[in-house]
Amino acid sequence: MPIIVQKYGGTSVSDTERVMNVARRIVAKQSAGNQVVAVVSAMGNSTDELLRLAHEVSADPPERELDMLLSTGERISVALLAMAIHELGRTAISLSGNQAGIQTNTVHTQARITGIETRRLIEELESGKIVLVAGFQGVSPEEDVTTLGRGGSDTTAVALAAALDAGECEIYTDVDGVYTADPRIVPGARKIGAVSYGEMLEMAATGAEVLMLRSVEYAQKYGVPLNVRSSFTEKPGTWVREEDESMEKAVVSAVTHTDDEAKLTLLRVPDRPGVAATVFGALAEQNVNVDMIIQNVSEQGTTDISFTVNRPDLPAAQKALDAISGDMGVAYLIGEQMGKVSIIGAGMKSYPGVAAKMFRTLAEAGINIEMISTSSIKVSCVIERAKVEAAVRALHAAFNLGKAV
């Protein structure tokens, strides 16, 4: 009997009525002749509620204890869902990450899966049960609870699908698929039927929130086809899988954006070996995640280095720069209100002129480009935050991504 792995996000189980709804979906999947493993997130905002309690007792809670705390949310979801399935006359069993055999390293709050011991999962499936796995969590070699970081339940589902050699992994969320742009900004945005792992990775990295980067990497590594869809409708979702002939050969598949970038420019940095290493080493020490980096050509022995960080990381970045800029004798500028707009498309590789069309489109819309970065299937431009929505709309129209009219 084929094994299907499903993942239900927090909004899909935000109250007991929705839990019953999910139970019905799972039972229908089993009735259709599948062995079903469902990975479940914590109910609605319950994780944020637990975090609030943690910060009431401690400004800087130990990460091991945060994992003990936060992992309870998913246990509540799976237990309630098991009860709901029993109420529908089927047999289900809830498993914690530990019981499901999800082994991780000991990097609390950001653990990585190191292996999955499938013995119990397979035993429970073969005894005819629906298996419900608490998402976002595993167990360390020290037998402590670990969590996998934001979006960890997606990773749990993909890892289980890979370990169980499941035919597919369904990711149920509050949107019904991956769109050509954020429909809140572009009302004419179109749902995409299928994208390649590579495109989805670029989309996740440039602002699409529907899937977390790491779960897509995992799916690509193990060749697990993902189907992103809504738990509130029966509409078909978006497939994320190996690039193949059947995919739309669009030059550009989607426009993505973020509006929480900050840009820092180091002025007249001495142009000698080791400077960049000093700057970005200092930033790494402050745990600042640097996104885009641009270094211009040298003039008179100095150069300017610009880079972007997530806006919440700006204070830490300034701290790192202040610590080193005195020694190096350089000043820096801050652009606090920046955003980024990107176009992504596997077809871009074989069509020249895509980047030029993007720049022209932005220019015609009166939007100044501050920084540019490209990959073989992506072009990203850092722009003023206030212009992000206009840029997304202009690019979506220029590349003709909207619904057929």
Added chain:
Amino acid sequence: MPIIVQKYGGTSVSDTERVMNVARRIVAKQSAGNQVVAVVSAMGNSTDELLRLAHEVSADPPERELDMLLSTGERISVALLAMAIHELGRTAISLSGNQAGIQTNTVHTQARITGIETRRLIEELESGKIVLVAGFQGVSPEEDVTTLGRGGSDTTAVALAAALDAGECEIYTDVDGVYTADPRIVPGARKIGAVSYGEMLEMAATGAEVLMLRSVEYAQKYGVPLNVRSSFTEKPGTWVREEDESMEKAVVSAVTHTDDEAKLTLLRVPDRPGVAATVFGALAEQNVNVDMIIQNVSEQGTTDISFTVNRPDLPAAQKALDAISGDMGVAYLIGEQMGKVSIIGAGMKSYPGVAAKMFRTLAEAGINIEMISTSSIKVSCVIERAKVEAAVRALHAAFNLGKAV
């Protein structure tokens, strides 16, 4: 270094401010030169809140899943408490029942502890950590989470104190000790300095709510001295320990009561072997817990059998009797609004006339006794529910249990 086991009930950790308060108590105990293990219950009413969710999805939730659900409450408490202790500059580690080595049988929601594997507890204590254990839970041979039933955290604490050979087990609750009667009914009730296990067992069995019966049995079996006290004051509490010379040799130590009894009387039951077995076998099948049973002498080949049950069990009891009374050709009467008042005292053994004084006191207060049951250190009378408070006050005065004036 001596090991102290403490247990904090749900009201002691009902919000984060109280969690901080408990953290300060634990740290003070460590500073005084002890290795501290603290067992913690779920915050305030959080267990009831989880039960409410369970009953929203299922009228009869599977017990294994209830255990998965309910065990999260104590995990939240211990994680928050560990954070609070870190905030005070000490190192603490939270352990689930499983991590603390608490092995149980597989009777979900009512599991019994079968053994404690103390390896990790001892390692963590010896590394200088304060160890916080999620109360009320353990792990079954199938590696599933189990819970120990109402008041299970007390049992966890006593079992850990026994396994770790701790000098004492402090039970922190919302009252500051064991009283000669419920102070809400008898304003002059006095806190008792020390009671024997036997007296505490009778008190718990006859309505004193401060300690659960099973935890006292466990303490008696392993000779663990209990100190029942309040987490909100520094007042000394009540010791529960082996009967010894230093204890007050009161004839009567306390008056206890319940007001949720129902009485059933089977009329003119054929007086032949096997009848009682049929009646109480049928009740056991319906999971009805029978408290007191009285069978009068036979007249003309028939007899009356009266017994009491907890009022919430009355419908199940009626169901059991209806199923068998037709066959046996007997009718039954119900007294729905009954209560029970008891006097308990280890000194009673050597003083005759205590029961007679109790009956006289109730008669003088105009209270009719419906049923009587005795042990060597207890006399209980079933009376009308409406008369319970007056009975408690009359007995408390008659046996001179109040504060010295």
